[in-house]
Amino acid sequence: MTSTIFCDKCGAANSSHDNFCWACSQALLASSSNSQQPATGPMFLKQRYRVLEHLGEGGFGKVYKVEDTQFANRLLAIKKLALDSIAPKDHQNAINSFKQEANILASLRHAHLPHIYEHFVDNHDYYLVMDFIEGETLSKYLQRRTPPQLPAKEVVSIGTQLASVLHYLHTRQPPVIFRDLKPENIMITPSDEIYLIDFGIARHFKPGQIGDTIRWGTREYAAPEQLAGQQTSALSDIYSLGVVLHQMLSGSDPLPLQLAPLVLSGPGQSDLANLVARMLQRDKQARPASMADVEKELEHIAQLLQQGTVPSRKQKQQAQRGKGVQSAPPKPPSPPPAPQLPLTRAPGELLYKYSLHSAPLHALSWSPDGSLLASGGDDHHIQVFQAATGSTITSYQQHTRAVRALAWSIGNRHLASAGNDHTVQIWKGDSGQNLLTYQGHSHWICALSWSPDGRLIASGDADNRIHIWNPHSGRLILMYQGHQSPVLALAFSPDTTLIASADESGIIHVWETASGKLQTILKGHRKAISSLAWSPDGKQLVSGSWDSTLQIWDVANRKQVSVYAAHQRTINAVAWSAARKLVASASNDKTVQIWEPQTCKTVFTYTAHTASINALAWSPDGTYLASAGDEAEVHIWRAP
Secondary structure, three states: OOOOOEEOOOOOOOEEEOOOOOOOOHHHHHHOOOOOOOOOOOOOEOOEEEEEEEEEEEEOOOEEEEEEOOOOOEEEEEEEHHHOOOOOOOOHHHHHHHHHEEEHHHHHOOOOOOEEEEEEEOOEEEEEEEEEOOOOEEHHHOOOOOOOOOOOOOOHHHHHHHHHHHHHHHHOOOOOOOOOOHHHHEEEEOOOOOOEEOOOEEEOOOOOOOOOOOOOHHHHHHHHHHHHOOOOOOHHHHHHHHHHHHHHHHHOEEEEEOOOOOOOOOOHHHHHHHHHHOOOOHHHOOOOHHHHHHHHHHHHHHHHHHHHOOOOOHHHHHHHHOOOOOOOOOOOOOOOOOOOOOOOOOOOOOOEEEEOOOOEEEEEEEOOOEEEEEEOOOOOOOEEEOOOOEEEEEEOOOOOOOEEEEEEOOOOEEEEEEEOOOOEEEEOOOOEEEEEEEOOOOOOOOEEEEOOOOOEEEEOOOOOOEEEEHHHHHOHHHEOOOOOOOOOEEEEEEOOEEEEEEEEOOOOEEOOOOOOEEEEEEEEOOEEEEEEEEOOOOOOEEEEEOOOEEEEOOOOEEEEEEOOOOOOEEEEEEEOOOOOOOOOEEEOOOOEEEEEOOOOOOEEEEEOOOEEEEEEEEEOOOOOHHHHHHOOOOEEEEOO
């Protein structure tokens, strides 16, 4: 008979063989039979990884949340092969599959895949160490909905990310076929990023092979050829993705090979239904030819959904002329060579809207001399236009994924742009000529800053790293690796000596530019920090968070000065005016709020946007603000 252990957290009775409480998942005191564990205290694996929580299990594995005690207690996930839950005759197959998963994942680098750090055997148990992904499975995400379905725009966003990572797998040498795409194997983070997990039955494609050795998979999501025991290919994953898209759109659990046609109408909606129908063809040759084709069609559908209607002939002609869309007050005449912003009378008065983009915007940057504005977003394009008139200067189209960040050089001529294609590109802002492409990142780049002295660029990515590099040669100078979650914001101090960076866990690091030495850590936010800005004198820092607050920090004394909590939803952008003693912040609540940083008194609220606002920029003289977001328009308006 086995003895009983009572959980310290909830009091439930557990077997002495259990590591975690069956009722609350709390780690139990370690078994004395494990020589690596003390008689009491937390459980460790490999004398290094402190087990914090049992996250769940599925297939052949159990997954734990752990701290890496040899690497600044960074959070990781460890997958354990649970042989005790598998029939003895199947042990070797399970071990082979587990080793195959480790070998496949170890060679992959993609923004939508967890990074693998190591795998080891301990006490005859097999373990795989990987990134800890904050969030939930798509299955649980759907279960929280009533009915369990998603709007078309969200489905297309998820589908595009999945198509991107599956295309990456299919183009490896040899190609990797996932074979078990389903909501349980898809993670969605609080920032709506998608990760593909559980490669337990993935395999390398072998041309000419008649059938797969093992017919593993999930019947509801498996392609007809997979159910028949024939060889799976990239076309099989296309079918499975079609099932997942169908489930998200219909809200119905799939049945094997029995899916009712989707009935969707309107711009983009019918295109989406048609794409899903082709992906679900039983004849694999009738499906889209590749996952790249699926991704391209989804990106096109996203633009149709965003537009809502087909552009009119007048709008098309206007776009061809390269002019921004005009709104009151009328555009004033502008003397060459650099038109000046006119003075409008009332705070919040709109100078004009610029709307040549076809998808949500994420980045804005105002040139140091105030003459030009640059905007970029999900349509992969960057538009540069005259700030005073809205006239287009150039359009840069060399990014292949969404643009997330922009930064002008001090010389007012060059722009740095970065985003989901893992590159930072430097180009001439007046002609669109590419000067340099930095390819040192292996994940999405969410944060970008050009140093005030023009000598350095800092770029932060979803791999938790910040690269400091030379914008003229592209040479990497320093890599900061102190963060334990994706870097979402960073900023050079006005004198360039310090960098402030913030991540998805809600922590701010302030560190030395020259050495990477950490000076201080600031903690106060409950959720991810999306934006940072220094005060003009470099003594204070403002941070905006998904917890709907903005916080002012005294950097030298490492303390919080004040909290601004007037926004109702997630903060996406913050800007501190160098010319005015004011801060502007933008939010998913569709407002830009201007406020005093010391008193947190609201000075003005701009309410002309009709959707979430993602980007914000002051004019250098503090007279105007530019704001942009999901409605794909840039508003230029008078500051108070």
